[in-house]
Amino acid sequence: MTKTVLITGASKGIGKAIACQLAQDGFDIVIHYHSDQKGAQETLNTIEKNGGKGRLISFDVANRLQCQQTIEADIEQHGAYYGVINNAGIIRDGAFPALTDKDWYEVIHTDLDSFYNVLHPCIMPMIGLRNGGRIIAISSVSGIVGNRGQVNYSAAKAGIIGATKALALELAKRKITVNCIAPGLIDTGILDMEPIALQEAMKMIPLRRMGNVEEVAGLASYLMSDIASYVTRQVISINGGMV
Numbered sequence: 023m024t025k026t027v028l029i030t031g032a033s034k035g036i037g038k039a040i041a042c043q044l045a046q047d048g049f050d051i052v053i054h055y056h057s058d059q060k061g062a063q064e065t066l067n068t069i070e071k072n073g074g075k076g077r078l079i080s081f082d083v084a085n086r087l088q089c090q091q092t093i094e095a096d097i098e099q100h101g102a103y104y105g106v107i108n109n110a111g112i113i114r115d116g117a118f119p120a121l122t123d124k125d126w127y128e129v130i131h132t133d134l135d136s137f138y139n140v141l142h143p144c145i146m147p148m149i150g151l152r153n154g155g156r157i158i159a160i161s162s163v164s165g166i167v168g169n170r171g172q173v174n175y176s177a178a179k180a181g182i183i184g185a186t187k188a189l190a191l192e193l194a195k196r197k198i199t200v201n202c203i204a205p206g207l208i209d210t211g212i213l214d215m216e217p218i219a220l221q222e223a224m225k226m227i228p229l230r231r232m233g234n235v236e237e238v239a240g241l242a243s244y245l246m247s248d249i250a251s252y253v254t255r256q257v258i259s260i261n262g263g264m265v
Contacts, residue, residue, distance in 0.1 A: 080092070
């Protein structure tokens with residue numbers, strides 16, 4: 023029986039790379055997007071071109087009711103997910119005194135609340151499969167050490183780490199692992215940093231380079247695999263030695 027994995031924010035960047043990698047690993051992929059339908063379709067085209075299977079799903083991860091209704095309808099039609107990768111998120115950087123209410127609200131409600139909004143309707147159907155499962159939350163190095171100009175983002179990503187550790191305890195007896203990947207500076211092709219800021223960031227990385235999305239996807243591939251069945255409640259950093 024083919025296992026299905028839902029990946030949020032899979033229309034580009036890290037989410038797209040993970041979707042393509044897991045499709046190669048033999049999973050059926052549910053490719054989530056919010057506004058970038060074209061990007062999501064390109065992800066699906068790439069998967070199908072390489073012999074994999076997938077389908078598209080669209081909802082706003084910050085909208086609790088929309089998440090619940092859309093996910094429950096998809097599960098009712100296609101069956102429960104074996105795995106979920108909570109990847110979708112946004113950034114609204116700025117010095118703390120300059121942050122607006124909207125900057126704080128949108129980042130917290132998109133990046134942190136999505137942990138509950140997306141996973142909550144998935145868990146009981148996943149338990150019902152009686153086949154174990156895999157949950158991976160994408161945090162950030164900012165959630166581990168904090169980052170200048172990212173108080174809102176660091177707060178959200180630190181919250182994800184705490185939620186991951188707690189949920190892992192609850193689901194361990196069901197053989198469902200819950201882990202967190204914390205990327206550092208990753209070249210997604212759309213990196214929005216000033217040259218001087220990028221230069222300073224590179225000085226903090228012992229390997230003296232950015233990571234690439236395929237390297238993050240490789241880590242997700244391992245955590246989703248059978249061989250990782252004894253790995254749970256972990257925060258695994260992939261940051262070139264930055265932390």
